[in-house]
Amino acid sequence: MSQQTVLITGATAGIGRTTALHLAAAGYRVIATGRRSQELDRLRAEAPAGSELHTQVLDVTSTESIEAAAAEVARLTGGHGLDVLVNNAGFGVMGPVSELSDADLRRQYDTNVFGLMAVTRAFLPAMQKRGSGRIINVSSIGGRVTFPFMGAYNSTKYALESLSDAMRYELAPFGVQVVLVEPGVIRTEFADTAMGPVTRFAGTAYGPAIAKAETLRTRMEATAVGPEVVAKAIHRAIASASPSARYVAPRFGHLMLAALNITPTRLLDWGFRRVSFLTRKELAPVSAPQPLAAAR
Numbered sequence: 001m002s003q004q005t006v007l008i009t010g011a012t013a014g015i016g017r018t019t020a021l022h023l024a025a026a027g028y029r030v031i032a033t034g035r036r037s038q039e040l041d042r043l044r045a046e047a048p049a050g051s052e053l054h055t056q057v058l059d060v061t062s063t064e065s066i067e068a069a070a071a072e073v074a075r076l077t078g079g080h081g082l083d084v085l086v087n088n089a090g091f092g093v094m095g096p097v098s099e100l101s102d103a104d105l106r107r108q109y110d111t112n113v114f115g116l117m118a119v120t121r122a123f124l125p126a127m128q129k130r131g132s133g134r135i136i137n138v139s140s141i142g143g144r145v146t147f148p149f150m151g152a153y154n155s156t157k158y159a160l161e162s163l164s165d166a167m168r169y170e171l172a173p174f175g176v177q178v179v180l181v182e183p184g185v186i187r188t189e190f191a192d193t194a195m196g197p198v199t200r201f202a203g204t205a206y207g208p209a210i211a212k213a214e215t216l217r218t219r220m221e222a223t224a225v226g227p228e229v230v231a232k233a234i235h236r237a238i239a240s241a242s243p244s245a246r247y248v249a250p251r252f253g254h255l256m257l258a259a260l261n262i263t264p265t266r267l268l269d270w271g272f273r274r275v276s277f278l279t280r281k282e283l284a285p286v287s288a289p290q291p292l293a294a295a296r
């Protein structure tokens, strides 16, 4: 089989970066994309000798940026287009859902959902025309279960799960396969990006619980594994002649999902509230709500 061309979004860090290097070493022609051009330069310099790793600036929320990347892919592949698109770029807005602004929710959906779909639409026509291609969407275990203070992020991954299921049915007749990769807790820059701004909720009823969120983060990070596990799962999803609909990485995530599925909701709620300090005594007093008329 001739060399396959794979484009990865969000390859300046974490899972995307590791996957770019892993696939380049495995003999794929990789187009690693991201917003930080300096990081892309560093990535290119780290590519294994003899491998083919190209880089391209791509912000998934920018139409112009997507168009420029699509033009570069057409040029690089002589009009063939991508064999595989890995939609990996994403981040998490953390915080109590009721305290998040419209702007928070919009920027979360702009990258994780609308950006991903815009990139997909840009590269899909060449796949449909050829009658072959594969789209790997990096979702999360958090696309199957919701964690406290992660509702906004989790909801984007739930959306991605559903959109991917629909595309899997709808694109199969065109020879295009859609696969979900669902990482568990992975050691990357993700937590720093997500947890950085949560101190802004200090003045809300959730302030004391949020202040302790660092403890929760430390507990979760104790179970974290390196991004190579996800890079390997993505590789399996690309290389398989007949890929599964979902790849959980690491594989023991299946056990967690199975356990969560059979746990009664009341018990699950109790557990989640306990570990994230969502008990009445941990909440700061809430000032009396303003009557609607007075609030206007």
Ligand SMILES: NC(=O)c1ccc[n+]([C@@H]2O[C@H](COP(=O)([O-])OP(=O)(O)OC[C@H]3O[C@@H](n4cnc5c(N)ncnc54)[C@H](OP(=O)(O)O)[C@@H]3O)[C@@H](O)[C@H]2O)c1
Pocket (backbone or CB within 6 Å): 009, 010, 011, 012, 013, 014, 015, 016, 034, 035, 036, 058, 059, 060, 061, 088, 089, 090, 091, 092, 111, 115, 138, 139, 140, 141, 142, 182, 183, 184, 185, 186, 187, 188, 189, 190, 191, 193
């Ligand atoms: N780490 C985990 O525990 C975990 C678990 C489940 C799922 N995931 C998913 O795995 C994917 C990769 O996350 P990660 O853990 O590798 O986090 P990371 O180390 O923070 O990397 C995220 C990547 O996404 C990029 N990105 C963010 N917004 C972008 C945009 N608008 N356009 C292009 N690129 C953008 C970042 O680029 P910049 O350098 O430009 O910011 C970075 O390269 C995400 O979809 C995440 O939801 C992660």
